[in-house]
Amino acid sequence: RDLVVSFPGRRRPFRAAPPPLRAVDGVGFDLHEGETLGLVGESGCGKSTTARGVMRLVEPAAGSVKLRGRELLGLPAAQLRAARRDVQMVFQDPYSSLDPSMLIRESIGEPLDVHLKLGRRDRAERVGELLRRVGLPPEYMMRYPHEFSGGQRQRLTIARAIAADPKILVLDEAVSALDVSTQNQVIGLLEELSAAIGLTYLFIAHDLSVVRHISDRVAVMYLGQIVEHGDATRVFDAPAHPYTEALLSAVPVPSPRVQRSRERIVLAGDPPDPSRVPPGCRFHTRCPYVMDLCRTEVPQPTRAQGSGEVACHLHTSGPTLAGASVRSLG
Ligand code: SF4
Numbered sequence: 001r002d003l004v005v006s007f008p009g010r011r012r013p014f015r016a017a018p019p020p021l022r023a024v025d026g027v028g029f030d031l032h033e034g035e036t037l038g039l040v041g042e043s044g045c046g047k048s049t050t051a052r053g054v055m056r057l058v059e060p061a062a063g064s065v066k067l068r069g070r071e072l073l074g075l076p077a078a079q080l081r082a083a084r085r086d087v088q089m090v091f092q093d094p095y096s097s098l099d100p101s102m103l104i105r106e107s108i109g110e111p112l113d114v115h116l117k118l119g120r121r122d123r124a125e126r127v128g129e130l131l132r133r134v135g136l137p138p139e140y141m142m143r144y145p146h147e148f149s150g151g152q153r154q155r156l157t158i159a160r161a162i163a164a165d166p167k168i169l170v171l172d173e174a175v176s177a178l179d180v181s182t183q184n185q186v187i188g189l190l191e192e193l194s195a196a197i198g199l200t201y202l203f204i205a206h207d208l209s210v211v212r213h214i215s216d217r218v219a220v221m222y223l224g225q226i227v228e229h230g231d232a233t234r235v236f237d238a239p240a241h242p243y244t245e246a247l248l249s250a251v252p253v254p255s256p257r258v259q260r261s262r263e264r265i266v267l268a269g270d271p272p273d274p275s276r277v278p279p280g281c282r283f284h285t286r287c288p289y290v291m292d293l294c295r296t297e298v299p300q301p302t303r304a305q306g307s308g309e310v311a312c313h314l315h316t317s318g319p320t321l322a323g324a325s326v327r328s329l330g
């Protein structure tokens, strides 16, 4: 709730100290047991920083993070370590969790040593079991990371992440570096795992087509804030926020025979510098529907038709998206 993560602004010689940069500026969401929440948005919008703030890998400046009712912010280090066992992260680069100089047996066994303290034989057995769980033969434990393909390495990373029986996996662009068919295989594995061991996922990706199939709900971030969230089918079929609509219009249709139902919306320019957030609606510098009101008034989250919420004046005071006139940016 109301999570804020800020970094010191970039200092310039002979200038006053800049205000801190709010990479995450009042983010809040629920993650229900057993579900997958997709967190999407362009790179730099604060998705990873949100995840890192939730994990307290960076210390949030404000807000509240509760895991089954227990407040994590302010929790002393020893108790935080115990709580972290329930929440594991998987990153895009498998080498961030698989030490290239370590046998797979050691990489995957490490969290077991930290949390479970098994004897040698039980430990090897458990590592073999984990490998089988992610679709790899147990013998692979005697190999090194470089002996595997990208997709296999990501399976190994997942094996390591689930080693100590976490409840939640935070997957930060976990399949983004893989080709499409390998992506689908790893996503298939994640779905199997969630069904088999009841895992909950926070699935972070800039690519919406990746998020579509795995997510039960989706939250869309822009410049450090969630601008829309709701059931995945509602968000994909009837996006309420102009930013979501633009992101979706860029997703390639699955088959050339499927008629594209929406025209591609090209957003003007890059996202603004997070140290200079536009006043009013943060998206107003790029929004095809921008109104005068948007330049001065911050839109508050309101119920989106169907499910979830949206923060946009089209839904608070103006016509709905479908009825609004689109101004072309071409
Ligand atoms: Fe666009 Fe205005 Fe809605 Fe912001 S509030 S997304 S500028 S229409």
Ligand code: MG
Residues within 6 Å of the ligand: 043, 044, 047, 048, 049, 172, 173
């Ligand atoms: Mg990121």
